[in-house]
Amino acid sequence: MRTRLALAALLVSLAFAQTPDLKSIHKIFIDKMPNDLDIYLRAEFFKQMKGKVSIVLDEKDADAILTGISDEKKGTGAQITGRYLGLHDNATGSVSMLDKERKAILWADEAGDRSLMFGVMRRGGERKVADRLVGKLKKALGY
Numbered sequence: 001m002r003t004r005l006a007l008a009a010l011l012v013s014l015a016f017a018q019t020p021d022l023k024s025i026h027k028i029f030i031d032k033m034p035n036d037l038d039i040y041l042r043a044e045f046f047k048q049m050k051g052k053v054s055i056v057l058d059e060k061d062a063d064a065i066l067t068g069i070s071d072e073k074k075g076t077g078a079q080i081t082g083r084y085l086g087l088h089d090n091a092t093g094s095v096s097m098l099d100k101e102r103k104a105i106l107w108a109d110e111a112g113d114r115s116l117m118f119g120v121m122r123r124g125g126e127r128k129v130a131d132r133l134v135g136k137l138k139k140a141l142g143y
Contacts, residue, residue: 022106022141025097027054029062037070037093040130048134052143064106068095070126090114093129097137109136 030038042055056062070093094110111132113125
């Protein structure tokens with residue numbers, strides 16, 4: 001019985017030892033995402049985290065992989081209640097940072113583009129979602 005528990009504890013510690021710490025992530029590969037969220041995320045990484053994290057174009061060169069989904073509400077009603085009045089999100093995104101083997105989730109979060117103040121004058125859509133997501137990841141990385 002003791003040997004089984006010891007073996008189980010060893011396997012658990014090995015599993016956690018192989019999962020990289022967020023602070024060890026320096027090269028990120030960004031998967032293709034709906035509504036071009038991946039393109040906006042690349043731009044935001046260069047704006048907010050230049051010199052701290054680099055974006056690589058080949059998955060095998062990366063320390064971690066950023067993948068996710070995006071949704072955007074279209075139409076006049078969504079624009080009036082979302083964009084102009086700031087009552088709901090018109091665009092939302094959810095991303096997960098995976099280890100390079102895609103076996104463990106290192107970080108995950110979601111964001112929307114709702115803006116209660118100055119909604120018409122501020123950027124919205126996928127650009128705002130990318131801005132918020134990279135800001136949250138920057139905070140999680142401790143930068």
